[in-house]
Amino acid sequence: MPQLPAPEYPAEVRERLAADAKEIISRYPDSRSALLPLLHLVQSEEGHVTRTGMQFCADMLELTTAEVTAVATFYTMYRRKPSGDYQVGVCTNTLCAVMGGDAIFEELKEYLGVGNNETTDDGKVTLEHIECNAACDFAPVVMVNWEFFDNQTPQSAKRLVDDLRAGREVAPTRGAPLCTFKETARMLAGFPDERPGAVEATGGAGPASLIGLRLAKGETSAARVVSPRAESRRDTAQPGSEHLSSHDAPQKTSDSDPEHPAGPVNEEGKG
Template sequence: MSLGKSYGGSNVGVGETHVAAGPEVDVVDGASALSRAETERLITEATPDLSVFGPDIVAKAAILIGRYPESRSALLPMLHLVQSVEGHVSQAGVQFCAQQLNLTNAEVSAVVTFYTMFKRKPCGEHLVSVCTNTLCAMLGGDAIFQRLGEHLGEEGRPLGHEDTSGTPGEPGSITIEHAECLAACDLGPVLQVNYEFYDNQTPESAVELVDALRRGEKPAPTRGAPLTDLRSVALQLAGFFPEDEATYRSHVDGPSAAVETLRGAQLAADRGWTAPTMPENTPALPEVEKK
C-alpha cells in the first residue's frame, strides 16, 4: 500500500488526501525531520479503527442500504446508526459510512456538519435540549439553560452549549445544548430529553428533571414515546425499533396533556405587537391540476 507523502505535517495517504501548504516530506523514504513514531502517529490518525462497527452493525447497514434504490440515499439513517454505537459521529463513523456507501469522507463530513442532530464529540447518556428561540427564551428558556448550566457545572464553571456533566456515555451523564424552535410555542418554555418533550418548564422543574436523570430515573415525557437513552434513540432514528414494536408503539402518547399557554399572545398584546395583514388584492393561488 502506498502511503503517499505528508505535506507540512498533514495526514496524507490512506483513503483520501488533504494537502496543506508546506514543504514536501517523503514519509516512505524518511527524508524529513519527522521521527518514525511521529510518522506512525500521523498514519494512524488517517486510518481510524473501524473495529467498533462489528458484524451486527455491518448487517444493519446492509439492511438500510437495501431500503433505497441508490445506496447514498441511506446516508442519514447510516449516520444515526453509527451514532447509536459511539454516542457521536467520530472520524471512524464517517469513514465507515463512506466505505459502506461508496462515498468520500468529505461528502459524509459535509452532511454530518450540516445537521445538528449529528454530534461530533461524545455525548452523555442523555441529551437535554433547551429551546432558547425567541418566544421560549422570553418565557424563560434562557433562564432554564443558565440554571441547568450552573447546576450541572463543577468548580464554579457552568456548562455551555454541548458540554457534558459526567463521563460521556456513562450512566447519569448529561449533555446540554441550546435548541432552535422545537415547534411547541403554545407549550413554552419547552425542553427535550433525547428528543422527547417536557412542556411548560421552569428553572426549578428542569433541575428536578436532570437530577432524576442523574439518579438513573426516566421521568415520563409530557407526550410521545417513553424515555430512553440517547444511543437507543439514535438506533430508532436509524429505523430499528425494539423487537416487540407493537407493545412499544402502544406506549406512545398522543397530544400533550400539558395546558396550552397564552402567555405569548398576552405578551404580544401588552407590547402592541400585531401580525401583518394580507392585502385585500392578493391574488388567489392557482388551482393544482389533479392527475
C-alpha cells in the same frame, strides 16, 4: 502532515453494523441516499460520529470521506465529540425564552457546571440550547433525547437533570418513554422502536394549538373581521362574505382597499 487512517471497528462490531447498513441501503434506489440514516447508525454505536464511523459510511456507500464529513458536520443532530446519555435541550426561541426558557438555560449551565454543548463529568447529561420544536403552547419546553418535558421552570428542570444523573425513572410529559441517546440514534436510523408503550404513545397538541381546529369545526364563535382602514367595511360587504380571515376570501385589489381604488387596466397592462 497527512492525517493517519481512521482506526477500524473490531471485526464483530463491523460485521454487525455492516448487516444493519445493508438493510438500510436496500430501502433506497440510490445508495448515497442512505447516508443520513447510516450516520445515525454509527452514532448509535459510540454516542457520536467518529472518524471510524465516517470511514465506515464511506466504505459502505462508496463515497469519499470528504463527502461523508461534509454531511456529518452540516447537521447539528450528529455529535462530533463524546456526549452524554441524555441530551438535555432547552428551547430558547422567542416564546419559550419569554416564558422563561432563557432563565432555565442559564440556571442549568450554572447548576451543572457546563456550557452549551458540554457534558457533565459523569457522562450523563449534555446541555444545549435548541431551536423551536413546534410546542409553543407548552412553553417553556425542555427536551431530553427529543422527548418533550413541557411547562418547565428552573426548579423542575433541575429536578429533571438530578433524576437523570441519579438513574431514576423519568417520564416525558407526553409521547414515548425516555431512552438513551444511543437508543434514540438507532431508531432515527430507521429501526423499530421496541420500547414498551412506545407504539401507543402520542404527542398531542395543547389547547392553544387546537383553537383553530375548533373554529373550523364551528365549536366556538368566529372572530369578526374588521377593516384596518374603515369601519364601514362591514356595511359594504356582500351577504355571505363574512370569513374568519381575509385569506379565506381573496378579493380584487380595488375591493380590498376602498379608500384607494384601482382603476381599469388597459391592454398594455398599464392603469
